[in-house]
Amino acid sequence: MTANQASSSSSSKLWKYDVFLSFRGEDTRKGFTSHLYAALKDRGYQAYIDEDDLKRGEQIKEELFRAIEEARISIIVFSKRYADSSWCLDELVKIMECREKLGREVLPIFYDVDPSLVRKQEGCLAEAFQKHEDGIREEKDDKQREAKEERVKQWREALTQAANLSGHHLQNSANGHEAKLIKKIVDENIREWLPRITQLDVAKHPIGIDYRIQDIICHLIHGGSPDDVVIVGIWGMGGLGKTTAANAIYNKIHHKFQFKSFLADVRDTARKFGLVYVQEKLVSDILQETTKFQINSVNAGISVIKQHL
Structure with a gap:
């Protein structure tokens, strides 16, 4: 060598x-x-x-x-x-x-x-x-x-x-x-x-993505008082880049939050693995557990999420 x-x-x-x-x-x-x-x-x-x-x-x-x-x-x-x-x-x-x-x-x-x-x-x-x-x-x-x-x-x-x-x-x-x-x-x-810790892959060539998501980020960060819950919906046909935009937005703002979770393809994931699987992912991310948090049922998961959020 x-x-x-x-x-x-x-x-x-x-x-x-x-x-x-x-x-x-x-x-x-x-x-x-x-x-x-x-x-x-x-x-x-x-x-x-x-x-x-x-x-x-x-x-x-x-x-x-x-x-x-x-x-x-x-x-x-x-x-x-x-x-x-x-x-x-x-x-x-x-x-x-x-x-x-x-x-x-x-x-x-x-x-x-x-x-x-x-x-x-x-x-x-x-x-x-x-x-x-x-x-x-x-x-x-x-x-x-x-x-x-x-x-x-x-x-x-x-x-x-x-x-x-x-x-x-x-x-x-x-x-x-x-x-x-x-x-x-x-x-x-x-x-x-360490800028890329917990960051998501956006696209192979994400040209112009920052400009396109800037208004959404401003709304999420400044769209209400500190105690408000801010929600943004991204609508469009399949293949237009909704998930790409969501990934890029998460990468830009996640460091501002002590607790965060990115749940992708919730409908398909829940259909394949069950809603409890999605609940476990959310709670594990928020509690920052190295192993997945165990939830026995959807109703139990609702109670756990209410408790921590």
């Missing part, structure tokens, strides 16, 4: 995760990071979060490194004590390596630390690196000391590179409002990098 073939093989592999979250557990696990993780899951993204505060070993480290390689995007939540953790810094080096070699996207979040401090390793980060370097000086073995010096050098370079990337500073991006920042991350950054 040539180098080009190896690169192509790596870039074409199936993704396992949409997002990898790097953070210091003691700082943000029960707050910002957990809320960000929940928001990503609510939008249907596959996010990796290290939920275990177990004793860390090489086996766990390799698992985390694989998760970084298999994620399209890495989000780094820089907190004041992030650099205290050699584990977090090793993750960061791997993340930046995957950005350079595999073209992964990286989004730094400066939670309660200024980007300039991360970039220059000053302030609270200087204190952390002082401890790391004290550990190097205490090393008796020359080879071990050289290895640790190289490791610290990699940490510093990775921090500088990450801090130079476009990201979000909690105080500047959302004036300290965590919920607003999380919404911005999920609805803007992630959507930009």
Whole structure:
């Protein structure tokens, strides 16, 4: 296998995760990071979060490194004590390596630390690196000391590179409002990098479709008050492109809704598989279940749908 073939093989592999979250557990696990993780899951993204505060070993480290390689995007939540953790810094080096070699996207979040401090390793980060370097000086073995010096050098370079990337500073991006920042991350950054998640195939050559559906989209989004239910009917003979238009409309607006479902060919599907099948599909989509929700009868399905809608 040539180098080009190896690169192509790596870039074409199936993704396992949409997002990898790097953070210091003691700082943000029960707050910002957990809320960000929940928001990503609510939008249907596959996010990796290290939920275990177990004793860390090489086996766990390799698992985390694989998760970084298999994620399209890495989000780094820089907190004041992030650099205290050699584990977090090793993750960061791997993340930046995957950005350079595999073209992964990286989004730094400066939670309660200024980007300039991360970039220059000053302030609270200087204190952390002082401890790391004290550990190097205490090393008796020359080879071990050289290895640790190289490791610290990699940490510093990775921090500088990450801090130079476009990201979000909690105080500047959302004036300290965590919920607003999380919404911005999920609805803007992630959507930009993963635009086709849950999207439907429209047509082989969808020329001019955007112009033709614009009025319908405006009506759906702005056609009533926020509490109104807006319905649009698309009428026409078979083969005119009604389903194509519906697919395109869904692709344009689905990201604006936390819960959504696209039910195609309802009449034919219900005739072939039964109405319960359609009900199960609707509820599974809304609850974002990985397996189909079980409904015993049409009447039971009506009750379940009323409950969730």
